[in-house]
Amino acid sequence: MSPLFRRKGPAPQDRLVTLIGKPDCHLCEDAQTVVEKVCGELGVPWEHRDITEDRALHDAYWEQIPVVLVDGRQHTFWRVDETRLRKALTD
Numbered sequence: 001m002s003p004l005f006r007r008k009g010p011a012p013q014d015r016l017v018t019l020i021g022k023p024d025c026h027l028c029e030d031a032q033t034v035v036e037k038v039c040g041e042l043g044v045p046w047e048h049r050d051i052t053e054d055r056a057l058h059d060a061y062w063e064q065i066p067v068v069l070v071d072g073r074q075h076t077f078w079r080v081d082e083t084r085l086r087k088a089l090t091d
Contacts, residue, residue, distance in 0.1 A: 010071075012089050017046035018069040020061050027078060031066035034080040044089050 009015075019035050021028030032048065039046040051058040051065060061067045064077035070088050 009091055012042040012044045015044050015071055015089055017044055017075075017085075017089070018049055018072070019046065019066060020049045020051060020057055020069065021066040022051050025065060028066040031068065031080040034082050034085065035068065038082055038085050038089065042086070042089055 017035055017039055019028070019032055021031065035046055038044070049057055051062055061077070066080070067077045068075045068080055068085065070085075075085065075088055
């Protein structure tokens with residue numbers, strides 16, 4: 001395979017997206033819509049974590065929710081850009 005076409009990172013199905021939010025949060029709902037769409041199209045597993053059920057997450061992210069992690073590293077917060085998330089998962 002030519003180096004120009006070789007994947008730089010892990011395959012999408014080997015990634016993990018984590019959406020950190022809380023109930024009754026309209027930005028969290030908007031973020032979930034984007035995460036579900038992008039992850040569904042790429043075959044990327046994702047999980048939802050609730051800051052009201054996890055004190056460490058609350059302390060770390062309460063001012064930033066929703067927060068999206070890709071493979072455990074913060075990707076974005078407040079608003080999720082579909083194009084940027086897709087690029088992060090395919091590069």
